[in-house]
Structures are given as structure tokens and as C-alpha cells.
Amino acid sequence: MRFVRFASLLREAVEGLTIARVYYEEVRAHAGTDAAHIYGGLWAHLTAFCEAESIPYAGVPVGSIKRHATGKGNANKEQMIAAARDRGWDPSDDNEADALWILDAVLHGALT
Numbered sequence: 758m759r760f761v762r763f764a765s766l767l768r769e770a771v772e773g774l775t776i777a778r779v780y781y782e783e784v785r786a787h788a789g790t791d792a793a794h795i796y797g798g799l800w801a802h803l804t805a806f807c808e809a810e811s812i813p814y815a816g817v818p819v820g821s822i823k824r825h826a827t828g829k830g831n832a833n834k835e836q837m838i839a840a841a842r843d844r845g846w847d848p849s850d851d852n853e854a855d856a857l858w859i860l861d862a863v864l865h866g867a868l869t
Contacts, residue, residue: 760798767806776812779803780859780868783816817859817868825867826858 781803787793807814820830826840834851841847841854844861848854862868 759795760802763799764802764806767803771810776810778863779807779812779814780817780863781814782822782855782859783818785818815868817862821868822855822858822862825862826854 781800784796787796804814806812823832823837824830826832827836829836832840834854837851837854837858838848841857844857846854846857848857
């Protein structure tokens, strides 16, 4: 059901919008087998959606996000949140902080 809900939320999120490109966090190391399977399933649904809608997409390596945010490619979750708060953002958790940093990197041309 997790993947069915994700696919539904994805369709709802983009309804009525024109999407130029999708960027996502490209995770290569997972905490365990279950995490790897979940990531793979979500990635499959995201990329299938983008392909079906002809939306370009690109993964952003975790280290690149951390380096953009903090200057170090191995920053921890707390450092990522702190850097976001220093920027004036108020992320609810490290996942939101990462998403904000991906957006910031895209907007400032750091991912070209």
C-alpha cells in the first residue's frame, strides 16, 4: 500500500501544475535491506511517473546536497537542519531540510 499511496500523492501534488524537472535525493547507502527495498519502490514509481508524463528527472547525490548546505559532504542530520535554520528556513525534520537544500542548489545553479 505504501507505493500505491505514494503514486496517488504524486499525482495529486502535480495536478494542474507544469513541471519542468524533478530532482530527488539519490541515496546509495541504506540503513538496511528494508530501507533499500522501500527506496527502490519509491524510485521506481517516481521515475515511471516522470517517464509517462515526459518530465525530465535527476538524482542528486547525498554528498552533493550536504556539501552545498554545509561545505562538507558528510554533514549529519543536525548540521543540515542547523544550516537550513541559519538560512532562515524552519524545516520540520532532516528530510525537509534536504529537500529545501536540493531546491536551493537547483535555483542557484549548483547542480548543473
